[in-house]
Amino acid sequence: MSTRIAFLGGGNMAASLVAGLRQAGWAGTDILVVDRNPDKCDALAARHGVTTATSIAEADWRVDVVMLAVKPQVMAGAIAEMRTALGRTSRAPLAISIAAGIPLRVLATWLGDDIECIRTMPNTPSQLGVGATGLYAPPSISADRRDLADRIMATAGINVWVEQEADIDTIIATSGSGPAYYFAFMEAMIDAATDMGLARDSARQLVLQTALGAARMAVESGDDPATLREKVTSKGGTTAEALAYFNNADLAATVAGAMQAAADRASVLAQELAEQAADTHNTNDDR
Ligand SMILES: NC(=O)c1ccc[n+]([C@@H]2O[C@H](COP(=O)([O-])OP(=O)(O)OC[C@H]3O[C@@H](n4cnc5c(N)ncnc54)[C@H](O)[C@@H]3O)[C@@H](O)[C@H]2O)c1
Numbered sequence: 001m002s003t004r005i006a007f008l009g010g011g012n013m014a015a016s017l018v019a020g021l022r023q024a025g026w027a028g029t030d031i032l033v034v035d036r037n038p039d040k041c042d043a044l045a046a047r048h049g050v051t052t053a054t055s056i057a058e059a060d061w062r063v064d065v066v067m068l069a070v071k072p073q074v075m076a077g078a079i080a081e082m083r084t085a086l087g088r089t090s091r092a093p094l095a096i097s098i099a100a101g102i103p104l105r106v107l108a109t110w111l112g113d114d115i116e117c118i119r120t121m122p123n124t125p126s127q128l129g130v131g132a133t134g135l136y137a138p139p140s141i142s143a144d145r146r147d148l149a150d151r152i153m154a155t156a157g158i159n160v161w162v163e164q165e166a167d168i169d170t171i172i173a174t175s176g177s178g179p180a181y182y183f184a185f186m187e188a189m190i191d192a193a194t195d196m197g198l199a200r201d202s203a204r205q206l207v208l209q210t211a212l213g214a215a216r217m218a219v220e221s222g223d224d225p226a227t228l229r230e231k232v233t234s235k236g237g238t239t240a241e242a243l244a245y246f247n248n249a250d251l252a253a254t255v256a257g258a259m260q261a262a263a264d265r266a267s268v269l270a271q272e273l274a275e276q277a278a279d280t281h282n283t284n285d286d287r
Helices: 012-023 038-048 072-086 104-111 124-128 143-154 167-176 178-195 200-220 225-232 238-248 251-286
Strands: 005-008 031-034 051-053 065-068 094-097 117-121 131-136 157-161
Touching: 005 012, 005 072, 012 031, 012 038, 012 124, 031 038, 038 051, 065 072, 065 143, 072 104, 072 251, 094 104, 094 143, 104 117, 104 251, 117 143, 117 167, 124 131, 131 143, 131 167, 143 157, 167 178, 167 251, 178 200, 200 225
Parallel strands: 005 031, 005 065, 031 051, 065 094, 094 117, 131 157
Antiparallel strands: 117 131
């Protein structure tokens, strides 16, 4: 029997995952996207043949899996609406969160006792099937449900399971936000080559193909990145000059600092949402 998946939120990341699922052969009719923005729904329906709904209340929630794919700041409200629409169904779907910075203990207060949740952190290259996803499931989740989450996220690229939830914050800082770091580096190189005299389009082609070539070598050659770097670097040559400049500017410390800032932001977000969840709980208790 087919597995029906709903996306709560049909934005950038959901669109990437839907593309990965469709490319892997998942039937469009088994995918429901619920997004209040009709343009997002229309675009996904036209491109991938998925079913869509612009209202959480009116969507058909008879699904096996719900991907929690709205922004962290609006997740509580969206889940509350979904919960009402779901009612106390006899067959609660598995929830898979892709949200940054919402711990499972907070999601549990929003989802209720009967909906189990697995936490994941995918990235946007999922849309090409070359994504990287980190996953964490609490010990209470069955092997079958873990396998289901693994099968779904594997349509997006590689999966890396972690044993403790705290590692998800490091994954956010590594592969979740990571594509943006590489894009920023590409932008800087294109600008520099253009400033140095190349036509922008030539600079763009050279920079992008170099990024693709370097990534493919790092993945496919069997050599580690340090060895590959050494193979480009002639003694007393041009690459050595550029790398010395990076070293003087402490590139490694800059990268480490940026990644720590991303992970710290995830914990701050988690703290804020935990406080918000506790406030809501207390307010409900006071009624
Ligand atoms: N973009 C990334 O690279 C990335 C990577 C990993 C994880 N994430 C996580 O994915 C989630 C979504 O991020 P995104 O970048 O796709 O955001 P986005 O803004 O592109 O998408 C969110 C979508 O949710 C919809 N939405 C908001 N409130 C809604 C509601 N009440 N009912 C129905 N739809 C509603 C919006 O219309 C929007 O289309 C976030 O939690 C983020 O942390 C994003």
